[in-house]
Amino acid sequence: MAFDGITLYAVRKELSEALLGARIDKIYQPDDHEVILQMRTQSGTRRLLLSTLARSPRLHITEQRPENPLTPPMFCMLLRKHLSGGKLLSIEQYHMDRIIELTFEAVNDLGDLVEKRLILEIMGKHSNLFLVDASGIILDALHHVGITMSSVRQVLPGLSYELPVHSDKWDPFMIHDAEVLVKILSEPKEPLYKAIYLTINGFSPFTAREVACRAGLAEDTLLTHLTPEEAQRLFQAFSGLLDSLTSGDYSFRIFLNGERMVEFSVLPSQLMEGAETQEFPTISALLDVFYRQQDTTQKIRQKAQDLSRLISNNLDRARRKAHLQEKQLEDTKGRDIYRIQGELITANIYQLEKGMKSCSLPNFYEEDQPLVQIKLDENLTPAQNAQRLFNRYNKLKRTEAALTEQLIETYAEIDYLESIENALSLSNQERDLENLRQELHETGYIRRVKKAQRNLAASKPLEFATSEGIRVLIGKNNIQNDQLTFRTAAPNDLWFHVKDIPGSHTILFVSGLEMGKDYTETSLLEAAKLAAAHSKAASSSQVPVDYTERRYVKKPAGSKPGFVIYTHQTTVYVTP
Numbered sequence: 001m002a003f004d005g006i007t008l009y010a011v012r013k014e015l016s017e018a019l020l021g022a023r024i025d026k027i028y029q030p031d032d033h034e035v036i037l038q039m040r041t042q043s044g045t046r047r048l049l050l051s052t053l054a055r056s057p058r059l060h061i062t063e064q065r066p067e068n069p070l071t072p073p074m075f076c077m078l079l080r081k082h083l084s085g086g087k088l089l090s091i092e093q094y095h096m097d098r099i100i101e102l103t104f105e106a107v108n109d110l111g112d113l114v115e116k117r118l119i120l121e122i123m124g125k126h127s128n129l130f131l132v133d134a135s136g137i138i139l140d141a142l143h144h145v146g147i148t149m150s151s152v153r154q155v156l157p158g159l160s161y162e163l164p165v166h167s168d169k170w171d172p173f174m175i176h177d178a179e180v181l182v183k184i185l186s187e188p189k190e191p192l193y194k195a196i197y198l199t200i201n202g203f204s205p206f207t208a209r210e211v212a213c214r215a216g217l218a219e220d221t222l223l224t225h226l227t228p229e230e231a232q233r234l235f236q237a238f239s240g241l242l243d244s245l246t247s248g249d250y251s252f253r254i255f256l257n258g259e260r261m262v263e264f265s266v267l268p269s270q271l272m273e274g275a276e277t278q279e280f281p282t283i284s285a286l287l288d289v290f291y292r293q294q295d296t297t298q299k300i301r302q303k304a305q306d307l308s309r310l311i312s313n314n315l316d317r318a319r320r321k322a323h324l325q326e327k328q329l330e331d332t333k334g335r336d337i338y339r340i341q342g343e344l345i346t347a348n349i350y351q352l353e354k355g356m357k358s359c360s361l362p363n364f365y366e367e368d369q370p371l372v373q374i375k376l377d378e379n380l381t382p383a384q385n386a387q388r389l390f391n392r393y394n395k396l397k398r399t400e401a402a403l404t405e406q407l408i409e410t411y412a413e414i415d416y417l418e419s420i421e422n423a424l425s426l427s428n429q430e431r432d433l434e435n436l437r438q439e440l441h442e443t444g445y446i447r448r449v450k451k452a453q454r455n456l457a458a459s460k461p462l463e464f465a466t467s468e469g470i471r472v473l474i475g476k477n478n479i480q481n482d483q484l485t486f487r488t489a490a491p492n493d494l495w496f497h498v499k500d501i502p503g504s505h506t507i508l509f510v511s512g513l514e515m516g517k518d519y520t521e522t523s524l525l526e527a528a529k530l531a532a533a534h535s536k537a538a539s540s541s542q543v544p545v546d547y548t549e550r551r552y553v554k555k556p557a558g559s560k561p562g563f564v565i566y567t568h569q570t571t572v573y574v575t576p
Contacts, residue, residue, distance in 0.1 A: 003058045003122060003287075005096040005202025009245055010266040010283045011060055012093050012100060018061065019046060024086045024104070029076035030066040035129060035142070039088070050120050050129055052142055055298060056291045057127035059100060059120055061284035064292060078140050082106060082116050082131060089115070094163065095171040096202035098122035121164060132161045169201045172242055178235035182223060191220040192234075206263060206271075211237050213271040241267060252280040254290055264290050296428065304424055304433055307440070311424065314445060315417045322410045329403045335396035340365060341374045342389035345382055352382035416443075416560050418502040422536050423477035426504065431459035435479050439561055462504075464530055466523040471509040474534050478562030481505035482555070485564065491551035494524070496531040499544035499571060503535025505562070507550070525574060533576035541575045 019039055026038040037048040049062040072080070086106035093100050102118045116139075119130040129142040138161050145155040152165060175181050185195040196208035203211075212219040214237035217230060226234070244250075244267050255263040256276040263272065266283055280286040344361045345352065352359055355378050362369040376385045420436065427433055440446045461484055462474040473488065475481035481504060485495060490511035497503060508527040510519050528545040537543040546569040553566045 002204040002206065003056070003098070004204035004207060005093070005098050006204075006207055006241075006245060007266055007283070007287075008059070008093055008098055008100060008122065009096065009202065010250060011287070012091050013248070014283050015048070015059075015061070016091050018043075019048065019088050020091070022046065022088050024083050024088075027076060027079045027083065028066075028068050029073050029079075030068050032073070033142070034066070035076070035079065036062070036066070037083075050118070051291075052120075052122075052127035052129055053295070054125040054127065056294055057120075057122040057124065058287060058291060059122070060287040061282075062288050063285075064288065075140055075142055079131060082108075082139065083118070086116065096173065097169075099163065119161065123164065126164075128155060130155070130161055136161050169199060172200050172202055172238075175200070175238070178231045181235050181238060182226060182231045186223040191222060192217060193219040195223060196238075206265070207241070210265075210267075210269055210271045211241060214240065244268065250283070252283050252286045253277045254280070254286060261290055261293055300427060300430070300433070303430065304427060307424055307433065307436060310440070310445060311417055311421050315414065315421065318410055318414045318417060322407065322414060325403050325407050325410060329400060329407065332396045332400040332403070335393050335400070338389045338393040338396070341372065342386040342393065344372060345374065345386040345389070349382045349386070352376075352385075354378070354381045356382075412560075412563075415502060416563070418536060419478060419562050422502045422504070422534075426462070426476045426534060428476075429459050432476055435459055435477050439477065439479055443560060462534070466508070466519075466526045468519060468523045470513070470519055470523050472527050472530055473507050473509070474530060475505045475562075478560070481562045485550060485553055486555065489550040491549065493550045494527065494547050495550045495553050495566070496527050496545055496547045497566075498532055498535040498537055499546050501535055501537050501543075503531060503537070505564075506531035506534070508547075525572065528572050528574045529576055532574050535576075538576050542573045543576060544571050544573055546571050 019041060022039040022041040024037050025040045025045065028036040028038070030036065033053045034049065034051045037050070039046050039048060047062050047064075049058070049060055049064070051058050083104055083106055086104035088102060089105050090103045091100065092103075099119065099121050102120075104116050104118070105113055106116055108114045115134045117130075117132045117134075119132055121128050121130075128145075131139045131141070133139055138155065138157055138159050140157050141155045143155065145153065147154055153162065170184055175184065184199050185192070188195050188198050190198060193205060193208040193212050196211055197203040197205055209219050211234070212221070215230070215234040217226075217234060221230075249268070250266055251268040253265055253269070253272075254261050254277065255265070255269075255272050256278060261278075264286055265272065266286075278289075280289070340363065344363065345359075347364070348359075348361050351361075356376050357378050358373060358375050360371045360373050363372045376382075377388065380388065420440065423432075423436060427436065437446060459476065459480070461480050462476060464472040464474070466472060473484055475484045484507055485505050489495065489507045489509070493511050494508040496506040496508065506527055508519070508523060510523075513519065524547065528547065531545050532538065532540075532543040535543070546566070548566050548569040552568040553564050555564050
């Protein structure tokens with residue numbers, strides 16, 4: 001669900017109950033797109049986040065404590081000047097649109113009480129935050145928009161604040177009967193759910209689909225085909241959703257697909273009925289968790305782009321190198337013909353003489369001794385021609401030996417880079433990326449590595465528990481894999497890894513089980529499934545996973561991080 005007007009309505013209601021009368025204690029600006037107001041209330045201190053990030057603009061109370069720059073940005077300094085100590089008087093939303101206004105009472109330079117407004121416009125990449133005085137003049141904005149950027153609406157200090165130009169969307173609370181609703185929705189000549197969010201403020205595609213679902217109508221129903229009875233059902237679903245909103249009949253839920261958060265809702269949802277959910281006591285708690293994961297994932301992806309390109313380029317190079325070596329190795333396979341021709345010349349040397357361009361000799365290596373046509377160099381003696389063929393044979397033999405060794409190294413490099421690629425896909429912390437950079441520096445893929453940032457939490461393996469309550473740890477990169485296998489795990493703990501496929505080392509900790517407690521095949525299969533799910537075969541079925549006691553896992557001297565050999569293994573086939 002997008003952060004739509006309905007979500008903002010629920011946020012406004014929650015903030016009005018929690019923050020009205022609160023005073024601004026501190027103001028922070030962690031980056032170019034976010035401002036945090038720390039506010040003192042009777043129940044304690046709250047932090048209010050106002051974000052204009054294009055991918056996740058929003059407003060809510062947050063528990064996060066982001067790092068702040070050593071020198072506050074100019075906009076932050078201006079907010080401190082005008083709003084520090086200010087009292088929150090009101091929070092208003094414009095006609096269910098994604099525009100919200102916070103009015104503060106603060107003291108100016110002369111000691112007089114004056115009103116200042118913070119206006120947050122949630123408009124995707126055009127989102128902005130304004131500081132406006134009582135007369136409507138913009139004191140400053142988080143993002144300036146000059147005449148060269150927009151000829152429609154400029155955003156600069158000293159200009160009057162004007163609402164953004166929108167198409168004429170309807171305020172949903174102004175629609176009072178089914179006839180008006182159907183007339184409004186029929187204008188854009190779009191399917192039902194599109195018509196709802198294109199013509200009515202506050203509705204996102206998800207909420208529009210929810211209305212269609214509650215009305216028992218297909219979301220792509222054409223308005224011209226609605227019967228009077230269907231139109232009435234549509235209006236009842238529409239008005240029922242608004243009644244839930246105004247009466248506070250909320251249900252703050254995030255809908256999950258496995259561990260991935262796919263959607264959220266502030267109202268009871270029939271559309272997502274049956275989906276796995278995570279419930280929250282407040283809308284702010286929900287938004288804090290939902291967008292924290294989104295922002296963290298996005299930031300990690302951005303910061304991992306250089307590593308992703310580096311790994312991809314080196315993998316492409318290694319694969320091209322392997323293809324060339326395989327082709328050259330294939331060319332050495334026919335070398336025995338040169339040895340045989342040389343031996344045939346040697347055996348029949350008395351019949352040959354210098355100056356001959358070719359000869360036909362019986363091949364005594366075959367039963368019927370067919371004649372073999374051999375090209376000769378007329379400038380060489382028969383013995384020299386034979387030696388020339390032996391030399392060619394020996395050269396190809398040496399080439400095969402060298403290429404075989406080189407191919408083993410190239411395949412090992414490909415396996416290693418694919419393991420790094422898999423580790424990158426599992427990285428969910430900045431420390432994980434720092435570990436990968438350090439590893440690639442130590443293995444020679446990066447010449448220089450930046451000094452690790454301070455205040456980064458230590459990266460930890462992924463932790464799970466089987467249905468029998470047995471602990472499972474999974475390494476997120478090769479450094480963690482080595483540490484987990486050779487330092488954390490006990491000799492009789494079980495070690496899992498997908499067979500012949502890059503993946504994470506997985507440990508099932510059976511050594512620490514209480515006296516009399518044992519594990520069953522259920523835990524073995526669950527650990528194997530986790531190992532498969534954190535490998536390159538995560539999207540496959542019937543994945544072979546080897547497991548053995550950790551005592552049988554060895555690391556060859558001088559091998560790359562994460563590389564091991566093992567024995568006494570058992571193979572199971574699982575679907576991640």
